[in-house]
Amino acid sequence: MPMLKDPSKKYKKFQPLDIPNRQWPSKTIDKPPRWLSTDLRDGNQSLVDPMDGEQKFQYFQMLVQLGYKEIEVSFPSASDTDFYFTRRLVETPGIVPDDVWLQVLSPCRPELILPTVKSLKGAKKAILHLYLATSPCFQKTVFNMNNGQSKAKAVECTKYARSLTKDDPSQAGTEWAFEFSPETFSDSDPNFVLEVCEAVKEAWGPTEENPIIFNLPATVEMSTPNVYADQVEFFCRNISEREKICVSLHPHNDRGCAVAAAELAQMAGADRVEGTLFGNGERTGNVDLVTLALNLYTQGIHPNIDFSDITSVINVVEKSTKIPVHARAPYGGQLVVCAFSGSHQDAIKKGFQRRKLEGAKDNDRWEIPYLPLDPQDIGRTYEAIIRVNSQSGKGGVAWIIQRTLDLDLPRGLQIAFSKIVQRQTDMLGRELLPVEIEKLFVEAYHLKKNPRFNLLDYEIQADRSSSPAPPEPGKTQSTRNLKRRFHGVVEIDGMEHQISGIGNGAISSLSNALKTLGVDFDVVDYKEHAIGEGKNVKAATFIECSTPFSEDKVWGVGIHEDVVQASLIALLSAASSFLSSRPSTPNPFRPIKRNSSDVPSRELSPASSPIDEKGELPSEPDAHSHIVDHLEKAVNGFTNGMRNGITVNGY
């Protein structure tokens, strides 16, 4: 039978509690609760293969290390594994720290309470936990008991438990605490719960120093979390001797609201929360202690639990439960700090850039779009924050290049390269790994090897002959405002060419020299930045050129220790892309035979040199000169000197 058209006959609407003067909505959570991990009991009892003693032992040690002070370690009457595991904890010196309470669970059945208490004999701090369902459904269906009988059973078992523990002189070495759970609390009559708990309280006899724990389980989550909060507030306000009571929560996640329920119910007055790491437990699980703790942390409240190494925690949990932590599990899931989509990546990247610009330290106020928690705080790196697939944009791609190659791409290059990446992700139909994106970039901009152009030799000199400003009488001419002459040997498609050109600086003079070979493009944008620091510093140069063949511009990238050389490499990188962008590429280059003399003494091929005897260009094609001018000024200091025999395509 598929879903019913009208489910109202089959499923009853939950009747909320009438508590008009509720206070919890205007409360906030200002401190962590007492935590109880029930991974080794409620978590364990719901596994396909419950943990063996050794797995429980490892898990217990992890819980202690994380900072849990109350740990429900077993259901000792269930199995030898649980009983002897509990004994092992008690008997192994140094395993249970003095401030850690061992908690064990038993139903209200005297024959099961006895071995349960025995399992803890000799423990330093022990919590005996009994449960009995109080809801009409359970009374009717499971126990065939009325209210009076249920209450009597709870009281009888509490008294029995007391006689075996705090009232037994042979147990004096143990500090005993007692927890009672009116199981199915959230589906019970709140007044009956109060009645049972008052009776149990009286039977146990708590003190302010050693309060009784009343654990109020949403054994099955049946309503919206605000209703659970109402129920908890009602209990907290109406139970007597509140100061002798620790109100505990035990939310299950049937409706997917366990975390919200636990939070609202703390606002309603609860002191303690029982749950499991990543929410393992019956059916849809217990409330997730990781989420609760890190929700507090991201509100600036330390939860007293240390998730600095969340990956190790996940490993232990997954190995022990054989249940993978969901990739989207809050905080811990593998994908929760990964952005694939362009606008998320762009915002995250800008967030990190701003943080860097402001010189923010690790501890400074965290304000990164889309990331509520600094992944480093839970032992994760920033590596996986941005991942690139067909949904990604330029920002994400630029982030990867920044992190892999330390290159801060100018916006135009980001756009150009992201198109290349987009084509690749579309073609492959999958995510591209950072190493693949890096390789794509290195190839696209010829960082390892320029396939067509190699600068073999060059010099750049101040060109006095073409200077418009003659020196003042009696003064030597300053080189500051002089034009530059590039003179060198460029290998193109395996053949060497001597070329010369004059321009406002290194880039324009090489650009003009290339024009003599038919490589006719204009530099329209230029950016450079340093990579690294100190002795190992390099210059990264990005040059954008317009071509007569298409609207699209070509980009070149050059990296070198020498800032001028980085620019020249970048220009040749663009030149290579320029050739590839041409509709047809007849080889326009005439080879020259290279002799062994120095570059300046070699004759340039007349056909390839537009420079007359005075060294002047017939026309100045410097449409881009204003853009490169500021660069030229910056690099003029580097332009003297020959660089013989160098190969400058190295990254």
Ligand SMILES: CC(=O)SCCNC(=O)CCNC(=O)[C@H](O)C(C)(C)COP(=O)(O)OP(=O)(O)OC[C@H]1O[C@@H](n2cnc3c(N)ncnc32)[C@H](O)[C@@H]1OP(=O)(O)O
């Ligand atoms: C909500 C929770 O998670 S509660 C914790 C649940 N955890 C577990 O049950 C794990 C460990 N359990 C076990 O190993 C076994 O169930 C045991 C050892 C507790 C009991 O085993 P058995 O004696 O074979 O009984 P069984 O498992 O069928 O339990 C059902 C019996 O317990 C009774 N019972 C159930 N809950 C309680 C309770 N809180 N107090 C008293 N009796 C209870 C049932 O009414 C039923 O009694 P009946 O046989 O007279 O009808």
Ligand SMILES: CC(C)C(=O)C(=O)O
């Ligand atoms: C024993 C109780 C606390 C329980 O596990 C539940 O009600 O879910």
